[in-house]
Amino acid sequence: MKKLSARRRHPLAALVVLLLALAATGGLYAAFAPADKAQADVAAQSLAIDEGKKLFAVGCSSCHGLNGQGSSDGPSLVGVGSASVDFQVGTGRMPAQQPGAQVPRKKNIYSQAEIDQLAAFVASLGPGPVTPTKEQYTSTNPDDISKGGELFRTNCAQCHNFAGQGGALTKGKYAPALEGVDAKHIYEAMQTGPQQMPSFPDTTMPEEQKKQIVAFVRHTTNDEPNPGGLTLGSLGPVTEGLFGWIFGLGTLIAVAIWVAAHTTKAKKS
Amino acid sequence: MSSASSTTSGAAKPASTRAKPANKWEAAADWTDGRLGIYSLAKANLRKIFPDHWSFMLGEICLYTFVIIILTGVYLTLFFKPSMAEVVYNGSYVPLKGIGMSEAYASTVDISFEVRGGLLIRQIHHWAALVFVAAMLVHMMRVFFTGAFRKPREINWVFGFLLLVLGMFDGFFGYSLPDDLLSGTGIRFMEGAILAVPLVGTYVQMFLFGGEFPGHDIVPRFFTIHVLLIPGIMLGLLVAHLILVFYHKHTQWAGPGKTEKNVVGMPLMPVYMAKAGGFFFLVFGLIAAISAIATINPIWAYGPYRPDQVSTDAQPDWYMGFSEGLIRVMPGWEVGLWGHTLNLGVFIPLMIFPLVLVSIAVYPFIEGWITGDKREHHILDRPRNAPVRTALGAAWISLYLVLLVGGGNDLFATHLHLSINSITYFVRVGFFAVPVITFIITKRWCLGLQRRDKEKVLHGRETGVIKRLPHGEFVEVHAQLPQKDLYKLTAHEQIQPVELPAQTDENGVAAKSGLLNRTRAKLSRGFYGGGSQIPKPTSEEHHEITSGHGHH
Numbered sequence: 001m002k003k004l005s006a007r008r009r010h011p012l013a014a015l016v017v018l019l020l021a022l023a024a025t026g027g028l029y030a031a032f033a034p035a036d037k038a039q040a041d042v043a044a045q046s047l048a049i050d051e052g053k054k055l056f057a058v059g060c061s062s063c064h065g066l067n068g069q070g071s072s073d074g075p076s077l078v079g080v081g082s083a084s085v086d087f088q089v090g091t092g093r094m095p096a097q098q099p100g101a102q103v104p105r106k107k108n109i110y111s112q113a114e115i116d117q118l119a120a121f122v123a124s125l126g127p128g129p130v131t132p133t134k135e136q137y138t139s140t141n142p143d144d145i146s147k148g149g150e151l152f153r154t155n156c157a158q159c160h161n162f163a164g165q166g167g168a169l170t171k172g173k174y175a176p177a178l179e180g181v182d183a184k185h186i187y188e189a190m191q192t193g194p195q196q197m198p199s200f201p202d203t204t205m206p207e208e209q210k211k212q213i214v215a216f217v218r219h220t221t222n223d224e225p226n227p228g229g230l231t232l233g234s235l236g237p238v239t240e241g242l243f244g245w246i247f248g249l250g251t252l253i254a255v256a257i258w259v260a261a262h263t264t265k266a267k268k269s
Numbered sequence: 270m271s272s273a274s275s276t277t278s279g280a281a282k283p284a285s286t287r288a289k290p291a292n293k294w295e296a297a298a299d300w301t302d303g304r305l306g307i308y309s310l311a312k313a314n315l316r317k318i319f320p321d322h323w324s325f326m327l328g329e330i331c332l333y334t335f336v337i338i339i340l341t342g343v344y345l346t347l348f349f350k351p352s353m354a355e356v357v358y359n360g361s362y363v364p365l366k367g368i369g370m371s372e373a374y375a376s377t378v379d380i381s382f383e384v385r386g387g388l389l390i391r392q393i394h395h396w397a398a399l400v401f402v403a404a405m406l407v408h409m410m411r412v413f414f415t416g417a418f419r420k421p422r423e424i425n426w427v428f429g430f431l432l433l434v435l436g437m438f439d440g441f442f443g444y445s446l447p448d449d450l451l452s453g454t455g456i457r458f459m460e461g462a463i464l465a466v467p468l469v470g471t472y473v474q475m476f477l478f479g480g481e482f483p484g485h486d487i488v489p490r491f492f493t494i495h496v497l498l499i500p501g502i503m504l505g506l507l508v509a510h511l512i513l514v515f516y517h518k519h520t521q522w523a524g525p526g527k528t529e530k531n532v533v534g535m536p537l538m539p540v541y542m543a544k545a546g547g548f549f550f551l552v553f554g555l556i557a558a559i560s561a562i563a564t565i566n567p568i569w570a571y572g573p574y575r576p577d578q579v580s581t582d583a584q585p586d587w588y589m590g591f592s593e594g595l596i597r598v599m600p601g602w603e604v605g606l607w608g609h610t611l612n613l614g615v616f617i618p619l620m621i622f623p624l625v626l627v628s629i630a631v632y633p634f635i636e637g638w639i640t641g642d643k644r645e646h647h648i649l650d651r652p653r654n655a656p657v658r659t660a661l662g663a664a665w666i667s668l669y670l671v672l673l674v675g676g677g678n679d680l681f682a683t684h685l686h687l688s689i690n691s692i693t694y695f696v697r698v699g700f701f702a703v704p705v706i707t708f709i710i711t712k713r714w715c716l717g718l719q720r721r722d723k724e725k726v727l728h729g730r731e732t733g734v735i736k737r738l739p740h741g742e743f744v745e746v747h748a749q750l751p752q753k754d755l756y757k758l759t760a761h762e763q764i765q766p767v768e769l770p771a772q773t774d775e776n777g778v779a780a781k782s783g784l785l786n787r788t789r790a791k792l793s794r795g796f797y798g799g800g801s802q803i804p805k806p807t808s809e810e811h812h813e814i815t816s817g818h819g820h821h
Contacts, residue, residue, distance in 0.1 A: 101688070146366045153450060153572045157580040162450060162571050167581030168679035172688040175581070219364060220570070227381065228388060228564030236451065236580075238677040240565050241587025244399035248559055249407065252330050252400065253323070255551050259544060260323035263535065 045120060052121025055114055059095045068125045073099075080192065081128020082119035087188035089115045091181070093195075101172030102195055105181075129191040129201070136207055137187040139215035148216030151209055155200070163234035164221045169196055179221040183214045319541050320521040320534035324415075327408040328514075329545060331432075333552040334401035335507065341394040342496065348384050350376040351492035353448065353485040362569055370448075370573030373488045377447035377568050392560035398440050399565070400556060402588040405433045409629075413662050416650035417520045418633040420643065425513040428506050430630040435503050437588045442495035444566070444586055448488055451566070453574025454583045456487060458596075465615035483576060520649050523760035525753045529647050584676060592622045594675030598696040625672075629665055632658075639792045640764055653722070654761045656715035657796045663711040664704035671699040712801070719803040722758045725750060726806045727814050749815065759805055766793040 007013060057066060063074030070076030077084075088094035092108040110118070119131060139148075153162065161167050164178035173196050178186065190210050193199025200210065232239040290296035302308045319325070352372040358365045360375075362382050370378075380387035409429060412418055418426040445452045445459075460482050464470045479486035518532050527533045535541065571580065585593055595618035602613040636658065652659040674681060675696035682689040729747035736744050750758070769790045795801065 142363065143367060145364050146368055149364045149572060150368055153575075153578040153580065157450075157578065159581055161582050162580035163567075165582070166683065168682035168689045170688075171690050172682070172686070174683050216364065226564055226567070227569070228392060228567055229561060230563040231567070232563055234567070234570065235680060236582035237566075237584045237586045238582065238590070238680050241399060241590065243559075243563060244396060244565075244587065245403055247563075248396060248400040248556070249330070249403045251555055252404070252552060253327070253407070255555065256326040256330065256548070257323040259548055259551070260321055260326060263321055263540070263544070 048117045048120040049124050052117035052119070052124075055110075055118050056121050059110075060118070063096070068122055077122050077125060079126035079128045080122060082116075082123040082131045083129040083188040084192040084194070085119035085122045086115055086131045087185050087192060087194060089118060090188075091185050102174060105176055129188070132184060132187050132191070134184075137183045137211055137214050139211050144212040144215040145219045146216075148209075148212035148214070149220075151205075151213050152216050155205070156213065159197075161234070161236075163231075164217050165234045177221075178217050181217075181221075183218055186214050186217055187211075314515065315538040316536045317515065317518075318532045318534045318536055319519050320532060322522060324411045325519065326548065327404060327411050329548055330404040330552060331401060331408055332507070332511075333549045334397045334404060334556065335503070336549070337397040337553055337556060338394060338401060339500065341390045341397065342500075344390050345380060345387075345394060346496055348376060348380045348387065349373070349446070349492075351446065351489045353483070353488050365569065365572070368573065371488065373446060373448040374568070374573045377449070381569060389557075389560055392563075392565050393557055395443075395565040396560050396563075397556050398443065399586060399588075402433070402436050402440055402586075405429070405436055406588075409433060410662065410666070413629070413632070414652040414659055415520070416646065416655060416658065419646040420637065421517055421645050422513070422520075423633045423637070425510060425517065426633050427630065428510045428513070430626075432503055432506050432510065434626060435499050435506070439495055439499040439503070440586055441589055442491045442499070445491050446488060446495060447566075447568045448574050449568040450571040450574050450578055450580055451568075451583055453483065453576070454579055455585055457482065457576070458585075458593075462596075462615055462619050465612040465619060467609075467611055467616070483574070518647065520647050523648050523651075523757055525756050527648065529645065532647075581679060587673070590676040591625065591669055591672035592618070592676075594672035594678075594696065595621055597678055598672075598675040598693050598700070625665075625668065629662075632661070636796075639767075639789060639796055641767055642764070648760070650761060653715040653718040654763075654802075656712045656719070657801050659715050660708045660711035664708040667707035668700070668704045671696055671703050674699075716801075716803055719805075723803055723806050726755055726758050727811060755811075761805070763802055763805055764797045766790070766797045 056064075056068065060068075060074075060077075063071060064077050065071050065074075068077035085094075089110055090108055090112075092106040093103045096103045097106065116131075123130070139145075152160075152164075156164075159167050159169065159175035160178055161175075166175050166177035168174050175196070187210055189197060190200040190205065190213065191202075202210075232243055290299055298307070350372045354372045355369055356372050356375050358368050358370055358375055358378065360366075360379060360383060362378060365378065377391075380391055382388070412422075412426065412429070441455070441459075445456050460474055460478065463474045463477065466473065474482070477487070477490070478484045479490075519534075521527050521532060521534070524533070572578070584590060596615065599614050599618045602617075604611045604613060650658075674692065678689050678692040678696070681687060681692050729749040732746045732748045734746040736746055738744060767790055769786060
């Protein structure tokens with residue numbers, strides 16, 4: 001220790017300390033930093049962000065601003081997360097066709113790779129809900145359907161209708177029908193609360209329950225053959241009444257006219 | 270053995286005036302007649318004449334659907350458990366597995382999925398109910414527009430009206446029984462309406478539900494009302510309705526040989542026995558086919574009722590739809606009175622609901638009072654020949670339809686891409702404006718048709734043949750109508766407005782004519798005055814034109 005202490009005033013001492021500190025930092029970093037693959041991910045991620053930014057500039061920036069900061073025509077996208085982008089672009093809602101009461105679902109023109117790039121860019125603007133993985137929204141437990149049904153009737157049916165057929169909201173807005181919607185998109189809608197919909201973050205509705213709701217919606221709108229015959233849209237008594245009047249009573253009156261027109265005529269003899 | 274017994278019976282009544290029965294059927298008929306008097310009944314009624322027209326079969330549709338409802342309803346009671354006890358579902362329908370529900374709901378799901386033919390019977394029951402009430406409404410409109418409610422049939426009109434109202438309510442109670450999410454929402458709606466009644470509302474609610482909503486009593490109570498009380502009353506009214514149809518004899522359209530004192534048509538036996546019997550099977554077959562094709566009230570999809578859950582598209586069946594419309598379009602007014610809340614937003618619609626129904630029920634009596642007509646009428650009016658009546662009926666229907674639009678405003682919004690707010694505003698204005706507009710248009714329409722009839726009687730029908738006269742003029746050749754058509758177009762009687770009693774009595778002293786009399790005279794002018802009917806052609810006019818002096 002004396003040797004070290006004697007040389008602490010040496011002109012090169014500071015340099016040696018600096019070198020040692022750098023080596024220690026570098027060594028520690030090398031030891032603890034994520035492996036090569038992670039480094040490649042970072043590179044790919046920044047590439048995706050770059051690509052996403054270009055796509056964003058073309059397709060989205062006219063309303064949301066060049067940096068997603070929002071404008072008078074569209075909200076800020078800082079903090080909406082990748083799940084929002086995946087939902088909005090994946091269901092064709094964004095880019096929006098025209099302003100109106102509500103942006104409708106339409107044909108999606110982006111590939112999933114492009115959507116992921118856009119999502120990466122928007123996610124880089126600020127932390128938000130992350131696109132779910134397949135395990136998160138795919139249920140394997142058959143009991144999930146009935147549990148999801150109960151949750152659906154408590155949280156969703158008042159707007160989306162008992163069978164996920166959608167319903168009216170004020171002033172031309174509506175809750176869309178859930179028929180043919182991807183499980184991932186249903187999950188993302190609950191995470192992010194698009195348009196009129198409230199969001200159901202994991203703090204109010206745990207992942208497990210979202211997965212159950214997805215299982216119920218998929219089962220009800222897609223998998224299940226209806227036991228009673230034609231569903232008439234699963235819209236409740238209004239369509240039933242219309243059907244009853246037209247095909248029930250309407251046909252019966254036609255039959256009555258037919259019966260009345262065919263009668264025994266008194267023979268003239 | 271048989272020969273021995275026949276000898277005995279032959280020996281037992283040698284004094285009988287009747288010939289010995291030819292076979293055992295005649296013997297059985299004799300036996301029955303001796304105890305029930307069926308021969309005289311049959312003699313009086315089997316050859317009863319009924320006129321033939323498709324619109325006279327609307328009542329038959331009501332009768333047959335009612336029979337179908339009773340038959341299928343009995344089957345359903347064998348499996349339905351009217352109980353609100355909690356059970357956990359463990360049947361074959363996966364999306365309900367492990368969910369807590371009432372026994373009423375669980376047993377209805379079991380009827381749908383476990384009981385053989387249960388779902389089909391349920392759907393027949395429900396579809397038949399929808400068609401039943403619709404047919405009653407159309408039947409009532411037929412009677413209304415043809416004036417078949419006039420003396421002597423006013424009481425039967427009221428019986429029919431009561432059947433309609435009871436049918437509507439029994440339908441509502443049936444809709445409420447399965448205790449699914451939709452029916453529970455309907456009961457909640459009804460509870461809200463009861464609570465909105467000032468003073469007694471809360472007491473009535475507590476009495477009906479046996480405590481706070483939903484309690485455990487409402488389904489069993491509704492069950493008794495649905496399967497016993499109302500059907501029992503309806504059955505009685507139905508029999509009375511039919512007895513009166515026999516007693517009054519059926520009305521008929523005007524035509525050659527048809528008078529107020531006869532009925533022209535065909536006998537019950539065998540023609541109408543065959544036609545009506547066949548028609549029953551056509552009705553049953555059609556309802557069964559519809560029930561096999563289309564779902565009605567998929568209670569399994571609604572889920573069990575829980576007061577904290579609700580689905581959109583929660584509407585009543587169509588016949589209660591106008592009450593839903595009244596509630597939906599009424600502004601949510603509330604006033605505080607002496608520390609109590611008066612919920613006008615619900616109470617006013619609740620009061621208008623019976624008014625809409627009663628306004629059509631009392632019409633025959635109002636018309637009878639205005640015309641002062643005490644004669645019997647068995648010949649039907651053509652709707653155009655009673656323009657004000659027809660216009661009033663059309664206005665009533667338009668009001669009903671506007672309210673139905675109000676009741677389904679959310680579906681009109683989503684399916685026609687409209688704003689639900691705009692629809693609601695439209696219905697608010699339309700509630701007052703549409704019936705008035707309908708009245709004016711319908712009345713003008715009727716008058717136009719009357720003018721057309723007059724034209725046809727006097728000038729014949731247009732043949733489409735164009736002739737050129739020697740001096741170059743073109744005319745269309747008109748052909749005279751056959752005598753029987755002329756009769757149909759001119760058979761109706763045109764009522765003249767009542768006159769006010771003389772303003773002064775024989776001594777020249779001013780007499781009080783009374784507000785009631787003045788109102789009556791005014792209404793009578795409105796109904797039958799110059800602006801409300803076109804004078805029908807007289808035989809002199811007809812003779813004048815067809816005698817050859819005219820140039821047609």
